[in-house]
Amino acid sequence: MTIPLRLPPAEMRRLGHRAADLVVEHLSTQRTQPVGGPPDPELLAGLFDSRLPDAPTDPVDVLEEVVRDVLATIVRTDHPRFLAYVPGPSNYVGAVADFVAAGLNVFAGQGLVAPGPAVMERITVDWLRQLCGLPDGAGGLFVSGGTMATLIAVHAARVHHGAGAVYVSAHTHRSIRRGLGFLGIDDARVRVVPLDHRYRMEVHELRTMLATDRRAGVPPLCVVATAGTTGTGAVDPLDELAEVCAENGAWLHVDGAYGAAAVLSEQHRHLLAGLGRADSVALDPHKWWFQPYEAGCVLVRDVSLLEAAFAMEAEYLRETRADDVPLNFYDLGPQLTRSFRALKMWMSMRTFGLDAFRRAVDHGIGLVEHAEQMLRTSPGWEIVTPAQLAVLTFRPARSGLPPDAVDGLTRRIAAATLRDGRVLVTTTELDGRPVLRLCATHPETSRADIEQAIDVLDELAAANASDSPEAATR
Template sequence: MRELPDETRRALDIPADILALEPDQMRRLGYEVVDRVIEHLTTLGEQRALTTGDLVTLTTQLGGPIPRQGSSISENLTKLADIALANQQHGEHPRYFARVPGPSSYPAILGEWLATGMQSVASSWGGGSGPSTLETIVCSWLRDGLGLAPTCEGVLLSGGSMANITAVITARNIKGPGIIYLTDQTHSSIKRGLLAIGQPPEHIRILATDSSFKLNPIDLRAAIEVDIENGLAPMLVVATAGTTNTGAVDDLPAIGAICESFKMWLHVDGAYGGPAALCDRGRLALPGLERADSFVTDPHKWLFQPYDIACLFVKTPGALEQTFAMNPEYLKDVAGGAVELQNRSLELTRRSRAVKLWLTFRSYGLETLSAAINRGIGLAEYAQFLVEEDERLEIITPAALGIVTFAGINADAADHVRAAAELTADGYAAVSSTVLKGRTVLRLCTINPSTTTDDIAGTVARLAQFLSRG
């Protein structure tokens, strides 16, 4: 009988339960986390909307040399909640109006916890048939709810940035290289993505938007014709269904018709605005979604999901697989099932982002979700109403898909930046300033249904006061 080498024996002497905890301890710690999260969620309105710490203090509190010995999990959980997770934006705070809020909901949080606890995986059919099925189900619910083309296939990704660039990679693979048309309101992550995937800068056109911050179809057609005259190949238009700055929606029916006539690919970025199409008023503001060859929307923005989850749809069945399929020898025993989600993007190991969205749809139902979205649209309209009533303020762009921008009548650019910074530093609310056609303005994004009319009134009143102080 051969002897095992000593070092192997010593390794095998390490107990198999080295990382295990007692069931009671696991339960107690789990309940601590639940209690902590419920406390957080039910007192959000009394907390600061955003807290930014300083690196030295945070590193001193959380860092130090690599811990060689373990320490109390309970105490470490408290440290995480009190220090690390307290020093951040709370996108789910009722007065977090900056950039794009992330108002997540409790069923979605539960879904995320469950999926994590069960090490959910949605890569291959053989390794994750249940989660893979969930993903195809939530994608088809979303596709139908949003009114996308019925042939659309979906895949869940980490966010709008990844989903948009995955769409562009797919378009380029199917149509071949060519000129890509953006606007000055296209989200900045798309240009970054284009450069990262090697799109030559001289093959990117950035078209100026009109006075409503929308792509003018006449300008688009003219730009395409100039490129064709110069022997270039127009390939893709990126239109936006809800720009981050103003909520503007490009004219998708007209742009779709142009793309069709030039045999170009229409990609629509509805990362923040897309979910609005789940409610009647949003659907009216977003005509033409069915024209998109690819479409992106982020449930972690306006569909009440914790980070992260974005959804990419591609109209041509099989186009994603044609672009991303791989079949190496070490994956052969798990491949070959109904759907291989590992073959729909660059992600191989991927947790199930569908669990939380499935639970959200099932728990609330479309009617409640659509009403929650409609409330966000109404809150921006209420903010517009208050701004119009206040003689110190003026509307710059009217409420559109839960975004409104406004400015102080007698205030300059610096005053606006200062007002946003002061209100945010004060902790009452978090708001952004932005620049529209050279003018610095204030912007509220009101997609959190738990925001009250008092929250809106308090925020507008404080901003008006900061601005009029000069």
């Protein structure tokens, strides 16, 4: 007799083995594959044509269809030559952990229902706390990503302090600006602190803005600093900001979604000095700590403030409040039902050991420093901001061209990398002008990949020198 929605064991294994083969193949042949390309409109049109599937289909056939029609369209953000955004180099152990957590459908909201996972999440969060230099008594939880981590922290700050103004910089991640609106903090309560010449929050300006607000009767709620901006990799002056926040009774939140991962680096940790003084920190293990997506983490200096903001009583949850259970994570964040995200971080840290993570982070920084050296010695390029926490910005050097022509070329080069597929580099804007931005965090990216990337950029710069449509074939 067939059981509804259950495959026989042999079929489960057949499907599971095919899925494992698919991932192993993806990871071991990546280098020979293109990074990605523009979407194929015909393929997508075919996908839109799907009908509601009333009848069953062989599961391996379904998976093959997904591989052929769906996964073939993706830009590989985990490719060693994906040098755009913040890359997503994942790891196989983390992916298996996600599979296991989903396969057993671990409900990681309640200590009584999943005590072992609750202890493990607590331990893993504590490892991250120690790495960030936060004191005992700090704690937090795994969440979907960096944005959510920051919004949870800002909400905890608001419950603790009451309403007030939030201070960000022009280089605070846009998802946070958007998220403040989602928390009901409208633009009238958000102050954008100017940047210094290194694109860091200008401390003096912050002091002035805090004083002006105070005179107007607006108390501070929170300062959102960034440890590793997405645009340039700059780290706001955390130590000085901690002083200013202490003097003004403001909560200091540090968005370390991308850059705080560098606490692992003996050599570069000093760049994050002051991180341990924050009231809260957002981390994003799905960026530079090599986890599959949906692994963010929020740490709060006094974890009881998370509980004050999120603890939930409900008559149908009463039995889970037994005294001897480790922790109800639903009391620390907005999710009741939540998956066992800590498992991927825990399993991969245990499997590879922290030293492997340390070397991988240092490797990324070294790659971008190498790119900077190469571009500095090449007459075709101009460095705009130097290598900082694995981010570098630059543009084509064309002394004979007016700035808007250089800007047009900059954008054409980035667009051409997507069509080309050998490497992916995108742009950001600094002082109103586009710049090429390279971010290298993949442990398998080699110096030769970086050299190839620069050769490709040289080639695409030459092919796209003119803005005529015929030039843009590559």
